[in-house]
Amino acid sequence: MKTFQTASSPHLPARRSVRGVMARVLLALVPGVLAHAWFFGPGIVLQIVMATGFALAFEAAMLHLRGRPLRPFLTDLSAPLTAVLFALCLPSLAPWWLAAVGMAAAIVVAKHLFGGLGNNLFNPAMVGLAVVLLCFPREFTQWLPPAGLDLPVPGWGASLRAVLTGELPAPWGWDMLAQATPLDTVRTLASQGATLAEIRDSAVFGDFGGQGWEWVANAYALGGLWLLYQRLIPWQVPAAVLGTVVLATLPFWLLDPDLHPFPLQHVFSGGLVLAAFFIATDPVSGCSTPRGRLVFGAGVAVLTLVIRRWGAFPDGIAFAVLIMNCAAPWIDQHTRPRILGEGRHP
Known part of the structure; x- marks a missing residue:
């Protein structure tokens, strides 16, 4: 017999929390992130971590300026979801400041200047992506070839160095690797x-x-x-x-x-x-x-x-x-x- 989840009387359908919805969407993205890391190296994980850190920092700053409580909004996972969707559209070894600029546009401008979660006219992650794509088109030409072609994909150390300093250690090089x-x-x-x-x-x-x-x-x-x-x-x-x-x-x-x-x-x-x-x-x-x-x-x-x-x-x-x-x-x-x-x- 099929059953339905209900709340207490008067037995209305149980409402899903914002945090619960965001958590399930993030969970649904896990297979794609794992596949991306398998074929193109762990750089995408670094992009997600950096973008999430910047997103939470900008979220906290804007909540403080608007006089809103920090805990409920920082833990609803909306900012991390925006960061993950943004990071998944970046080249794996994009410089760290792309995440900073993109999250500033996404969280500060597209989200909080419109009134916060639920009031934004534009998708915040796509606003951040459009800003960095228009302002820094050169960085979007440095995509990695998939694993199994020519050189192996960079590991954790090489990826971290490339993201933070823009340099790739031997045997890699931007002229050979990026395409x-x-x-x-x-x-x-x-x-x-x-x-x-x-x-x-x-x-x-x-x-x-x-x-x-x-x-x-x-x-x-x-x-x-x-x-x-x-x-x-x-x-x-x-x-x-x-x-x-x-x-x-x-x-x-x-x-x-x-x-x-x-x-x-x-x-x-x-x-x-x-x-x-x-x-x-x-x-x-x-x-x-x-x-x-x-x-x-x-x-x-x-x-x-x-x-x-x-x-x-x-x-x-x-x-x-x-x-x-x-x-x-x-x-x-x-x-x-x-x-x-x-x-x-x-």
Whole structure:
């Protein structure tokens, strides 16, 4: 017999705490973090630790300035979740000050200047990412190749040294180790006239997306499906994001597969799966109506594809989410469910 968790009389459904929800989302991210560390080294763990430290520091400072109690808000795990989502979008060996700048933008500007948790118009993690991406584009060209290609990935010591000082000890070196992402590789070589068959002959590509990156995306999808099972995120957003990408790119691939990537290559490249399950599903900056969530997710997908094709950045997830954040109130207004009896005249 199926049972439902209820509170004491009058037996209303038990309310989930903010801390409990944030903890489950962080738990769902663990498979993706482990996969990222396996293929690209422990640098991503250092990025998460640094971003979390800066996020908590800025959170405490802003709570003090606003005269709010520290303990309830520092322990609700909202700041660490913002930090983790931000860090997962950084190169593994990005300099430490990127985390400081990004968390200042995310926590101070996008969160507290709008009134704190629950009042922010924009997704704080994506605001932080957009700021550092626009201000420091060079640092986003230093992505690591996956394990098994050429040199082994740097360990803890080499990663810590690179993050803190910008130097890589022997046998590594930035000129040898850092490279473009698979998305950027496709974009650059395609603009030079190479066909996709020629581009995908490179060892950096796997079955669908980039070597290693597609397994990281699978791990995020596993965590996202668990969140759906727990009913912590609405199904409409990830379904709309991933479904729209496949439906929008399938006709072009069928028309000319030498010029247009296979739809699943779009899905398993970049941060699309992470965005579909963990970023675009933000209940505060996203839509609240069922139809609105479908429109919101489809908008994120279309804008991501447009930016990838014609924009200045190979992966446009952050900008797509922020643009749709602006449109979310308008979408909710025009997709709200009809009230019983609405529109009828006496």
